[in-house]
Amino acid sequence: MSATELVEELARVRAGDAQAWGELYRQYAPAIFRFCRRALPAREDAEDATTEIFMKVRQKLGTYDSSRPFTAWLYKVASNHCWDMLRRRRIRQDLETGDVESLPLEHPDPDQLERLQVERTSKEVRDALARLPDRARMALVLRYYADLSYDEIADTLGVRRAFVGVLLLRARHQLRDVLGAEPAGMRGAAAGSKG
Amino acid sequence: MNHFDEMTALLYLDAQLDTERAQEIAAHATECSSCQELLRALRDEGAWLHRSLVAGEETVPARLMEAPERGSTPWGWVTALALGASGAYTLWTSVIVPWQSQAAQAGFTQTNLLTMLFFSGAFWKGWDAMRSLTEFLAMSTLAIVVSWLLRRHWRRLMAVALVMSAILFLLTAPSPVRAAEMKHGDPNYTLRSDETVPTDLFVAAQRTVIDGNIDGDLVAWSQVVIVDGHVKGDVIVFGQQLRVSGTVDGNVRCFVQSATINGSVARNVMSWSNEATLDQKGTIGGSITVFANDLTLAGKVGGDVLGFANFTDVSGTLGRDLTVRTDHLSIASTAEVKGRVKYRSEHEADVASGAKLGSIEREVSKAQPRYLSWRYYWHRILLWGAGFVFGLVLLLLVPGFYADATAACKKYAPASGFGLLFLFATPIAALIMCVTIVGLAIGVTTFLLYAIAVYASTVFVSGFVGEALLGPKPGMGPAIGRLALGLLLLHVLRVLPYIGGWVLFIEIFWGMGALVLALYKRLRTQVAIPVPA
Numbered sequence: 001m002s003a004t005e006l007v008e009e010l011a012r013v014r015a016g017d018a019q020a021w022g023e024l025y026r027q028y029a030p031a032i033f034r035f036c037r038r039a040l041p042a043r044e045d046a047e048d049a050t051t052e053i054f055m056k057v058r059q060k061l062g063t064y065d066s067s068r069p070f071t072a073w074l075y076k077v078a079s080n081h082c083w084d085m086l087r088r089r090r091i092r093q094d095l096e097t098g099d100v101e102s103l104p105l106e107h108p109d110p111d112q113l114e115r116l117q118v119e120r121t122s123k124e125v126r127d128a129l130a131r132l133p134d135r136a137r138m139a140l141v142l143r144y145y146a147d148l149s150y151d152e153i154a155d156t157l158g159v160r161r162a163f164v165g166v167l168l169l170r171a172r173h174q175l176r177d178v179l180g181a182e183p184a185g186m187r188g189a190a191a192g193s194k195g
Numbered sequence: 196m197n198h199f200d201e202m203t204a205l206l207y208l209d210a211q212l213d214t215e216r217a218q219e220i221a222a223h224a225t226e227c228s229s230c231q232e233l234l235r236a237l238r239d240e241g242a243w244l245h246r247s248l249v250a251g252e253e254t255v256p257a258r259l260m261e262a263p264e265r266g267s268t269p270w271g272w273v274t275a276l277a278l279g280a281s282g283a284y285t286l287w288t289s290v291i292v293p294w295q296s297q298a299a300q301a302g303f304t305q306t307n308l309l310t311m312l313f314f315s316g317a318f319w320k321g322w323d324a325m326r327s328l329t330e331f332l333a334m335s336t337l338a339i340v341v342s343w344l345l346r347r348h349w350r351r352l353m354a355v356a357l358v359m360s361a362i363l364f365l366l367t368a369p370s371p372v373r374a375a376e377m378k379h380g381d382p383n384y385t386l387r388s389d390e391t392v393p394t395d396l397f398v399a400a401q402r403t404v405i406d407g408n409i410d411g412d413l414v415a416w417s418q419v420v421i422v423d424g425h426v427k428g429d430v431i432v433f434g435q436q437l438r439v440s441g442t443v444d445g446n447v448r449c450f451v452q453s454a455t456i457n458g459s460v461a462r463n464v465m466s467w468s469n470e471a472t473l474d475q476k477g478t479i480g481g482s483i484t485v486f487a488n489d490l491t492l493a494g495k496v497g498g499d500v501l502g503f504a505n506f507t508d509v510s511g512t513l514g515r516d517l518t519v520r521t522d523h524l525s526i527a528s529t530a531e532v533k534g535r536v537k538y539r540s541e542h543e544a545d546v547a548s549g550a551k552l553g554s555i556e557r558e559v560s561k562a563q564p565r566y567l568s569w570r571y572y573w574h575r576i577l578l579w580g581a582g583f584v585f586g587l588v589l590l591l592l593v594p595g596f597y598a599d600a601t602a603a604c605k606k607y608a609p610a611s612g613f614g615l616l617f618l619f620a621t622p623i624a625a626l627i628m629c630v631t632i633v634g635l636a637i638g639v640t641t642f643l644l645y646a647i648a649v650y651a652s653t654v655f656v657s658g659f660v661g662e663a664l665l666g667p668k669p670g671m672g673p674a675i676g677r678l679a680l681g682l683l684l685l686h687v688l689r690v691l692p693y694i695g696g697w698v699l700f701i702e703i704f705w706g707m708g709a710l711v712l713a714l715y716k717r718l719r720t721q722v723a724i725p726v727p728a
Contacts (some may be wrong), residue, residue: 025262034253044717047256047595051263091451108201112620117243125247145248150211155660165206172240 006070014061025054028071030155038141040088041130053078066165075146079138079156086134113176120179136171144169146184197222204233208241218718256595380417388424395428405441412445421453422458437468439477446481456494463498471504473511484514489521499534507538526550579686586678590671597674599716600651603709604659614652614708620644643710652706653699657681659709 012020032053038048057077064073120128135157142148142156154161193195199207199220201555207220224231285600327515335611378384378390380400386392386408395411403417405424412428422439429445430437435452439460446462447454454466463481471487472480477494480503490504493511502519509517510527516534528549536542539558546555589597603610622645628638661677664684688698 022262028261029259029262030253030255033255033259034251038248038251047259050259055263108233108236110232113236113240117239122247125244129248130507140244141248144244147245150209156430165202165209165211168209169202169205175244188677 007066007195010061010064010066010070014057021058029054029073031071032074035075035078035141035145036082037124037143038129039079039138040147044120045085049078049082053081056081059177061071072148076152077149079142079146079148079152083138083156086138108176110178116176116179124179125175128175131173131178132171134176135167139164139167139171198227198230201233201237204230204237208234208238257598302664365485384417386424426555475511490521575686575690578681579692582650582654582657582682582686583679585650586657586682587675589651589654590674590678594671594674596713596717597655599713600655600706600709601658601662603712603716604656604705606709606712607705610708610712612708614704614706617711618649618704618707648707648710649703651708652704653685653702654682654706655709656702656706657685660684665723 009020009024013024029050033046033050036049036053037043040046040049060077064070129140132140138157139153142153148156150161150164153164153167157164157167159167167195200507202355203220207217210217212220218496224234276659314343319388342698345597360517367461376394376396378396378398378400380398380403382401383403384398384400385404386396386407386409390407390408392409392411395414396409398413398415398417400417402419403415403421405413405420405422405426407422407424409428410425413422413426413433414433417432417434419436420434420438422430422437422443423441425444427444430439430443430447430449432447432449434450437449437454439446439447440458442458443460444462447456447460447464447466449465450467452468454468454472455470455471455472455474456464456477456479458476459478459480461480463483464479465484467486468490470489471485472489472491473483473494474495475493478497479494480497482498482539483492483496484503485500485502487502487504488506490502490506490507492500492509492513495512495514497514499515500513500517502517502521504519505522506525507519507521508525509522509530509532510532511529512531514533517532517536520539522540523542524540524544525531526536526544526546528547530547531551532553534553536544536552536555537558538556541559544555544557546552586597621641625638625641626643628641658674658678658681660712661679661681661684664680665673665677685698689695691698
């Protein structure tokens with residue numbers, strides 16, 4: 001769909017055209033569902049979240065600034081919703097800003113990083129992602145799936161912009177730790193049957 | 196320039212450094228192979244992460260195929276919440292209030308919920324009303340609404356159950372913990388007339404005689420218990436024979452072979468016994484609730500009498516109503532019942548001419564072929580309606596789960612197998628849980644959920660039968676149509692003599708299995724285990 005077509009379709013949705021809304025939903029729902037699956041560990045939650053995000057999108061469509069890419073706005077709505085969900089139910093608080101900043105990070109071995117990328121499948125990475133603390137997982141998903149900027153990530157996660165880099169780096173380290181902790185192929189095989 | 200660290204490298208790659216710093220990094224990287232290597236590794240890692248996250252097609256579930264409509268939920272929610280509210284109202288007016296009043300009438304005025312749970316259910320007459328259709332529907336809906344609201348917390352089900360148990364346990368724990376005396380007979384125990392026990396007294400002996408005073412309760416496990424003294428609290432007895440000739444300021448509750456009261460009980464009496472006798476000299480200030488073979492009332496009772504007995508003889512004075520289910524009721528000429536006498540019996544009561552009764556009424560159980568009554572068919576229609584509304588609520592609130600459960604009916608063998616297993620194993624497990632006090636809440640909750648599951652089972656099978664007849668056309672309208680037709684067909688089959696019961700049984704275990712399979716599908720979602728930072 002071209003930019004012009006999208007603008008027209010959005011205008012029709014705003015005017016209450018049910019067919020246009022259906023088309024818009026069918027076009028973006030799979031991507032948003034996939035995003036929710038990355039952000040929320042339970043499939044059931046991802047399904048609920050997808051529906052709720054689109055309800056919000058329909059309500060807030062009037063506030064969308066057409067000078068910005070629609071997908072970026074859509075992912076921002078989805079990010080806020082998922083992060084709200086996680087925050088509401090969080091039992092174990094993630095590490096506070098100060099704690100993370102003071103944590104020493106081991107300098108990576110480029111060869112080891114390369115080996116990890118060769119040995120680990122995409123599925124294994126996604127499974128490992130689901131095992132990260134909420135904030136680390138969200139940071140990686142926002143940056144490397146939704147392609148949000150540092151400003152948008154800071155805004156979504158409610159942290160200072162200068163802290164986003166620390167958060168991302170820490171999350172990468174945690175992901176490396178999880179992936180490096182188990183033999184290649186094991187995690188994927190174990191989680192293979194899960195939704 | 197020194198080597199830069201990983202953080203700086205990441206910020207550089209993400210274009211987060213100011214121009215001057217970025218130029219420094221770029222210049223250094225051209226000269227330093229190790230920093231160049233670090234930049235390359237991090238860049239590759241970023242691209243790898245992006246590829247990994249974007250890769251992997253997720254199957255979009257069927258229930259997400261249609262765009263959500265802004266105005267689609269309110270009326271469903273309004274209906275559900277209205278039914279939920281009526282369920283709460285029903286719970287309050289039909290269960291809590293009558294329960295409390297009945298319990299208070301029978302002497303359970305303290306805040307000991309566990310005691311009330313154990314003793315009041317057996318004689319509470321409101322269970323008949325509770326079985327009425329709309330109330331059951333409302334109660335079920337209330338449970339569904341609560342379940343729906345808690346759906347995201349199911350993974351913490353055990354925690355919820357434990358919290359509920361803890362709350363109930365706290366509620367049921369006797370509030371003021373008083374000191375109590377424990378006595379073991381050798382083999383008999385006697386509290387002499389010049390002795391006073393200032394607290395509760397617990398006695399386990401072959402023969403227990405209380406000639407003295409007890410300021411608290413008397414709880415006795417004994418073959419024979421004789422109370423000739425003064426008990427200021429309650430008397431609770433488990434044994435063969437109880438005789439109260441003295442004074443009890445509280446209540447008497449006994450599980451004995453023979454109970455005789457020829458003294459004074461200020462409050463109420465509840466007795467499970469073969470023979471229950473209130474002698475001429477005996478007086479009871481409150482009410483009597485009796486389950487006995489022989490019930491003799493020759494003394495004076497201030498309140499109501501509720502009895503289940505084979506033989507009931509009344510020759511004393513009853514301050515209020517006599518309600519009894521008995522084979523033979525005999526009212527002597529000396530008897531005086533100031534309230535109403537209501538009895539259910541196969542035989543006419545033998546009422547002596549001099550007896551003074553407010554009124555007397557006999558209930559006779561009517562044996563009429565049910566098929567001849569229009570009420571029967573009206574009742575069937577109402578049952579169908581209830582099932583339909585219940586199914587509709589499920590469809591609106593949990594369409595995905597409804598679809599899963601209906602689809603699971605197609606797995607005939609696993610559904611039937613799991614259904615039979617859970618149908619019989621669940622109540623047994625719940626019963627076992629109820630035996631332990633801490634597990635009581637979990638057990639009762641399990642029973643309630645089990646009842647709802649049994650009812651829901653028939654709805655899922657109806658949906659499946661409807662689909663088999665009308666085909667799997669997508670959309671809410673066709674699903675409602677399938678549900679209505681399936682329910683209708685199954686209700687017709689249930690009416691048929693001989694096979695009707697089997698149809699219902701098959702529906703229940705088949706649907707139960709489908710429900711279990713659908714639940715299993717839902718619960719096997721992946722749960723994140725946070726890794727230590």
